[in-house]
Amino acid sequence: MNLLGSPHCLLALFTLLGTLASSALAGKILVFPVDGSHWINMKLLIEDLHHRGHEVSVVRTSSSWYVKEDSPHYKSITVTLPEPVSIEDQDYFVSFLNKMLKIQKSGGSPLAIMQFYWQMLTGLSQIHKEASQLAVEMFENPVLMQQLHEARYDVALIDPGLPAGVLVAHKLGLPTVFNVRWITSGEAHSVVAPSPPSYVPASGSVLPNRMSFIERVKNMLHYVLNACIDQYSVFSVYQELAERYFGPETSFKHMLQATDIWLIRSDFVFEFPRPIMPNFVHIGGFQCKPSKPLPADLEEFVQGSGEHGVVVMSLGTLVKGLPTEITSEIAAGFARLPQRVIWRHLGERPQNLGNNTRLVEWLPQNDLLGHPKTRAFVAHGGANGVYESIYHGVPVVGLPLLFDQFENILRLEIRGAAKALEVTKLDSQSFYAALQDVLHRPSYKDNMMRLSRIHHDKPAHPRESAIYWIEFVMRHKGAAHLRTESYKMPWYSYHSLDVLAFLLLLVVTLGGAMIFTTRFLCVRLCRTQKSKLE
């Protein structure tokens, strides 16, 4: 908005001054992050909050992989768990990926799908059992709990991907803000907003928003499956703790649903439009920023690509490398390109690597995607990378591997900004053909640029919005006016089934009574007439 133009300048200034005045207090924030790529996001918010003068305390486990104990931006509260959380082991995802690739290779048979879900279910359950011990360790440490009580935090900022912090915040009576995309097996929206299965694809379904009848049947089954997974392999873990520490009447799900503000790492330039709630703030792409100049040697390599430009490939933080049979197909595909290629690859060096391809152990992804010579991005479809590609307008060749990556790439594909490949069916020819398509059919670049323009066109940068609403909760001790309490109703009341049953009963009773009366009167009348005739 043109803050300098008249007559808005007065209004804008007024708003600005009001906000400056009300945000003057520096507060205290208790943070419960999730390790890995989630932490990269949370760290940005913590840095911003620190720069705004707030005192930030981060609860981490002693085995944490990414969340360091020492930081200029926060104080650590380190908790030692009886067993380290599996995902804090850097090799966990390598072996998990290999298992999953094996299942995917066996095709989409019902057995394979069941195996896939079983893997996920047991994996999830295991991780949550380990991670939930954070709450137990804290609750069983009266000195720590006393300190936390006395610290008088203003708000708990929680990534509820692993939601032990929700229990602790509840114990401390703190208002909460979630920095979230996924909770347990479901997308964050579905925990409090209505999600009509007719046009909101279930998490894990990899379905589009415009579904055929059969797709809608599949989607409904996915909803049921997700509800079962949530109930039996995730919520049950925390529900047990909720009952242990807060009494048998407590519902852990209600604690989640009572959150004041949901900072949702989604943006509708990417996510399918769907019902939302007034306390949702969409901050998808909040980590994106303009690119910086590349290191000299990389810049030289990139400039050497001439008019053809470069292709960038990275499969994210979790996956170190792919099996050799796949990487050699990728290398062969790249070798046929006139473009130069920068490939983040941590495994064995493929034998058939082309001269145009440089392997690196790490790459400045944001700076490369923002480079004017970059023509395409070969990506696994992790949310961070997807938003960076939208931010910089770089079309994508998708190689989804795990979790939400399939759905993320599907969303870009439906918008005509990406081409998806199945990693287990990949050969050099199909990979090369997909690259050619994305590099030379202008629709991919045009569509991605359109998404980029829309993504940039916001009243405020999503990072500003995130900080604004965290501070809002601190100023007003919550955001109750934005939050329904409808979740406290029994499910049959929430869905009005009791009302419908009552109305049906009423109609049947009244209808029955009318029929009975009419019949009775008819019979009487007939008899009278008969006796008259006789």
Place this chain on the structure above:
Amino acid sequence: MNLLGSPHCLLALFTLLGTLASSALAGKILVFPVDGSHWINMKLLIEDLHHRGHEVSVVRTSSSWYVKEDSPHYKSITVTLPEPVSIEDQDYFVSFLNKMLKIQKSGGSPLAIMQFYWQMLTGLSQIHKEASQLAVEMFENPVLMQQLHEARYDVALIDPGLPAGVLVAHKLGLPTVFNVRWITSGEAHSVVAPSPPSYVPASGSVLPNRMSFIERVKNMLHYVLNACIDQYSVFSVYQELAERYFGPETSFKHMLQATDIWLIRSDFVFEFPRPIMPNFVHIGGFQCKPSKPLPADLEEFVQGSGEHGVVVMSLGTLVKGLPTEITSEIAAGFARLPQRVIWRHLGERPQNLGNNTRLVEWLPQNDLLGHPKTRAFVAHGGANGVYESIYHGVPVVGLPLLFDQFENILRLEIRGAAKALEVTKLDSQSFYAALQDVLHRPSYKDNMMRLSRIHHDKPAHPRESAIYWIEFVMRHKGAAHLRTESYKMPWYSYHSLDVLAFLLLLVVTLGGAMIFTTRFLCVRLCRTQKSKLE
């Protein structure tokens, strides 16, 4: 947000510069307003758009009451209707109110309720039949339509309270923005967002958001009733025109639902939290602004109130006056107060008017509500006045008369910021007692101040947001990414009834087949065993 603080200043500046660049174009906007108090709101947006350099054309009828032909801010397109729209006659609402008061007086009997709805239904149907002729007159004027086509507007800004403009915008192929709170008999949200009847009170139900079982039954019946009213007395009028001008396959409701952006004149500090959609922008209270000094004589009168302060009373633009038996009760109630009273009253002067009460034909409402001496506001509960009282933090004694006013006052009452009275049961004693309550129980002022603080605490002034999103639609030729197209599904598919029926059939068939097979096998087995034994 502190736009000047580091490290946000860079981000903020970046966003600002991006927006300035992209909003550089001055565009053309076609406006379809609704007369009366709705126009007061629309006019503000038009003035802002004019100041932003856009060219605004306003479609008005020749009998328009408020929308003037000449304005420095817009060009008029005046259409003469065969019959003037009833509500453009200033006396329409006086006679309508009298009818309604008569019905209310007769109590809440089922007959009275049916009469009330019948009045509303016939009234609504009549108004829509008259107002819809706007589209007919325009479509049947090929010269005008040709001019409009050639003008190449960027967007149509429509108040769909009377939605003839939706048809015209569709004909011109324009993206649309609604400035809306009510469409036909329903609240705007319910046209595209899910509205669970278990916690979203239906328009006209005057029910709270936390309902008892019986209240939920009533609410469900109100939903059914509203759907019938919409279908038979409102939509049918426009549906006929849609079919006449766009062919038999056209759905007028789909045209409404396809709107790019809904600027909804609601704010959740006032409205109950409920599901919303990504293309909703809540601009409730966007007309509010800081108060200006009062005219000298009024300031003198106000200052003369000393420590007691003043009470302000106004019943809005539509209603000129109340029946004498009511005004004399009000006058008697006011006369007993130590406060001074400023009462906007256009009818007969009550005989028993106190010395402390000044009658005026018009009052600077916003400036009076923002005056530090103002202690309470006696209001009918029209949305504009409600937001002004929230903006300035003045508690309310509510005298709702028509339409949404009952529900508006109920919302303030539930939040502890207002006391509602039934105008037909009003006597001087109950009126005085209510005033005493609101003036002297601190909870009313405290609650209103809390609402006021929350209402002011926004990342941008709602008027800025409104302009931002109108220009967004102009820049991107719509906002398709924020809009579901789920409304295009048949109702049974939207509600997944076909999928549920199919799954039920599947379960029954499979179950039946299993029972049949088991039975068949058992019988075979028994026979074999029997024959063996024999």
